[in-house]
Amino acid sequence: MTNRNTVTWNSMISALAKNNKINDARSLFDEMPLRNLVSWNTMIAGYLHNDQVGEALKLFEVMPQRDPFTWTLVITCYTRSREIEKARRVFDGLPQEKRKPACWNAMIAGYLKKGMIEEARRLFDEMPVKDLVSWNSMLACYTQNEEMNMGLKFFVEMGERDVVSWNLMLHGLVQINDMDGALCFFRRIPNPNVVSWVTILSGYAKVGRIVEARGLFDRMPERNVVSWNAMIASYIRNNQVDEAARLFMEMPDRNPASWTAMVNGYVRCGKLDKARELLDQMPYKNVSAQTAMIYGYVQNMRMDEAREIFDGIGSRDVLCWNTMLAGYSQSDRMDEAIQLFKQMNTMNLVTWNTMITGFAQKGQMNEALEILEKMGERNIVSWNSIISGFTQNGLYINALEHFLLMARDGKKPVQSTFASGLSCCANLAALRVGIQIHHLTVKSGYVNDLYVGNALITMYSKCGRISSADQVFNDLDGIDIISWNSLIFGYALNGYGREAIELFQEMEEKGLDPDQVTFVGVLSACSHAGLIDQGLGLFKSMTVEPVAEHYACIVDLLGRAGRLKEAYQLMLGMPDKCNHPGTWGALLGACRVHRNIELGKLAAEKLFELEPRSTSNYVLLSNIQAEAGRWKEVERVRVLMKERGVEKQPGCSWLEAKNGVHSFFSHNSKESNMADICDVLRVLTAHMKNTRYMLDINLFLLDYE
């Protein structure tokens, strides 16, 4: 059947496939006059080489006969698509005599990719005939899973070693950043080849030792395109894109990886137009380079250009889809994200998580939950996205519920989970739950994480346990500006103005530069504690550019002292015309306390303009007018509210007692013992009548109605 001619066709197909010209290879395969078994195997191997597992399997289905080569190829197909069980079924179905060592080796390699070292070892021990590739495959299981102690033991036990064995060990040492060990090893390799050199070179680049990497590159006895690519990638890794570009121009020949590395390099340093220029010049564009370009556009909010590249890609992989999807999801364009999502036929965990994050950011938590339900396997990122989504949308109880559901799903919280959970407790003033989560962070070893520590400071502060906040602050191994700011805010919130200022001074003495947030904290501390002069002094001596929030603090501070005119004057002098609701809100609040109707009206009108749907502004103005007995004006505000479709939200508060959180709404409270509670309230109200709270009782009654 086979003639000389068929062999020639076969070798041409193989050569084309190995040079990534898979479509040309297929054309030849279809055209050839006489195919033998080797032709089919060659074509399947070609598809595997080009990462087209689906096409490979299609050919396998229709081929007329099979041999051990074929079976090895099929096992590799399944291990590449991470379907290890299918691979194993094929393997188990083979009769003993057809199980060549390569077949076993392919199976071991499959377990390696899944990190299933024990399974691999069992198979390795069962093998009747082991060749050097078998030993190397097993060694790779150890070195690629950072099991270097086992790896070294195995390496020593190996009767025979080749340069692949040495290179595997070398790569393992590089992966755990043990460059001293790696260099030692490299020096002892009997005949290091270009792979050995590239491995050690990349290792130095990985730990930032770019000069040593370049030294190795210059000393390499032979260089191929991968060596050049590795050096280019090293420069890009270390933010030296110009040096990389120089090498790119110099190199004798380039492959798609060279181009992709450079496109990626320009994208990483923000030179998008350079990246695009290169991409357009690429002789054979590949999906990796195009995806890098899409990523660049997406990160810079240039979605139209990203889409243009995306639409021009013939065969997209899952990374490409996910990059485009993340672009829409991050720029709040969920409708387009959904469209894309529906068109995808291969997805992975990242795909689903991207959708969750997108919905969560838009506040569409029901949609986010729907995705969580539908996805099969979830990871910690899926749960974190849901929990932080609820947190950021103010749905703290739901967030904490899902904290528990996550545990039921068998996933352990990490830093960001704890940060979200603690933030919920802070906002709910749920001290007991907060303390429980604190214990969990200790148990799981995250208590010294800076994010967690800072969240703990805020949690204790907002729950009124300033001493605990202080203790967390002092116990943290390393603190940053956010830790300082959190504690300053904590003191401010709890009325310890002087302590907040002291902390601020301590921070300055330690040589730390306060930022804008620090000043908001310390100014609000002055305001809450009535430290007028200190506050004004600090404001004048601020080392950062004042922003609206600082003005709001000062307006609040002056307002509380009754210095309304001064506050208003300050606002007029703000750099850009004051459009900050918080500042006007502070003024309006002060006008109510000090009964300044004219200024209050002015502030309110401005606020209606800035946030027409905010209930509290209407209520405040209405209260001011009511206190002055100007009922017609009160009526006017109520009509205004109706016209604009603003509805007063029912008042709500909650507190935490032994057995959970109790919430109270001004209507239809869920509490069953409401009658008892009202009795107590009446007693307290009577008591308050004889105190300085008397002033506000009429307001209380007005709201109560």
Added chain:
DNA sequence: TATGCGTAGT
């Protein structure tokens, strides 16, 4: 003369 599987590097 000449072809296909499994292990290492960008």
